[in-house]
Amino acid sequence: MLAVSEGARQSAIRFYGIDPARIRTQYNGIDVQAVRQAGAGDPGDEWWSRGSRIPGGRVVRLVSAGRLNHEKGFHLLIEAVRRLVQEGGGAEYRLALLGEGDHRQRLQRQVQEAGLEDQVRMPGFRVDAAAWYRTADVFVLPSLVEGMPNVLLEAMACGTAVVSSDCPAGPAEILEGGRLGELCAAGDASALAAALRRVLSDRPATARRTALAEQIVAEKWTIQASVGRLEQILTAAAAAGGGRISEKHSL
The missing domain is CATH 3.40.50.2000 (Glycogen Phosphorylase B;)
Structure with missing residues (x-):
């Protein structure tokens, strides 16, 4: 799961009982x-x-x-x-x-x-x-x-x-x-x-x-920086699950 800010992540953990290991902070970016x-x-x-x-x-x-x-x-x-x-x-x-x-x-x-x-x-x-x-x-x-x-x-x-x-x-x-x-x-x-x-x-x-x-x-806070952070999160998640994101399909 993704949260748009660390504050939103902490709220989701506190109010909905989400496992902290299963939710990451993914900040927005702007053009x-x-x-x-x-x-x-x-x-x-x-x-x-x-x-x-x-x-x-x-x-x-x-x-x-x-x-x-x-x-x-x-x-x-x-x-x-x-x-x-x-x-x-x-x-x-x-x-x-x-x-x-x-x-x-x-x-x-x-x-x-x-x-x-x-x-x-x-x-x-x-x-x-x-x-x-x-x-x-x-x-x-x-x-x-x-x-x-x-x-x-x-x-x-x-x-x-x-x-x-x-x-x-x-x-x-x-x-x-x-x-x-x-x-x-x-x-x-x-x-x-x-x-x-x-x-x-x-x-x-x-x-x-x-x-x-x-x-x-x-x-x-650029879109490029935001996409880079998201790619890191997805790559780590894929690796944890035994898979990987290939260069061909990378963001």
């Missing part, structure tokens, strides 16, 4: 070059692209993407942005939530009740999502539950700083425990706001970490 090419475009959205309306202020662009449901934690991200906006500090925040889902209306009500109509937009599902990632200051993954979030890898491949909840599986493995991006407690809007403050306040450190993340994605 890094295709993501970067897609990210080279322009989102073509005036609200997203325009400068600050605050004299002497700066625009902070935040983006997240995924299905608009409870598990993705977008309600927590909206609350975190509300707190940042309330603090002021001369920054004009813009949050783009890319995707569709059953919670769209609920999230829109939350935005309206918080008075964030100028700060938060939901452009829907976008085929040019990578262009939004590339032009953002920070990509945010506020999920309560994940398996292996490819979207985090895509944002890193675009050279964008990332903040992610430390949910049970996926993000911490991708971000190497926080070395490649900021991690915060899952399900906690206050912790999410604090993580965003840290990333935005120390720009030199964030730039160094982001550059390293972009490099690691190109080395470790």
Whole structure:
């Protein structure tokens, strides 16, 4: 059996009683070059692209993407942005939530009740999502539950700083425990706001970490690397069973 992350593997062992020797971790890979090419475009959205309306202020662009449901934690991200906006500090925040889902209306009500109509937009599902990632200051993954979030890898491949909840599986493995991006407690809007403050306040450190993340994605998280890992797993399994994968049939 294969699990998409070590966290998912451990959950399968714990909840389903699977023999640890019979399940392996097989990480996803992404087409890094295709993501970067897609990210080279322009989102073509005036609200997203325009400068600050605050004299002497700066625009902070935040983006997240995924299905608009409870598990993705977008309600927590909206609350975190509300707190940042309330603090002021001369920054004009813009949050783009890319995707569709059953919670769209609920999230829109939350935005309206918080008075964030100028700060938060939901452009829907976008085929040019990578262009939004590339032009953002920070990509945010506020999920309560994940398996292996490819979207985090895509944002890193675009050279964008990332903040992610430390949910049970996926993000911490991708971000190497926080070395490649900021991690915060899952399900906690206050912790999410604090993580965003840290990333935005120390720009030199964030730039160094982001550059390293972009490099690691190109080395470790490609489709080719993923296929290579899978071939090793299958070869080992075949050998354990007394068989082998011939060169002719190898991946």
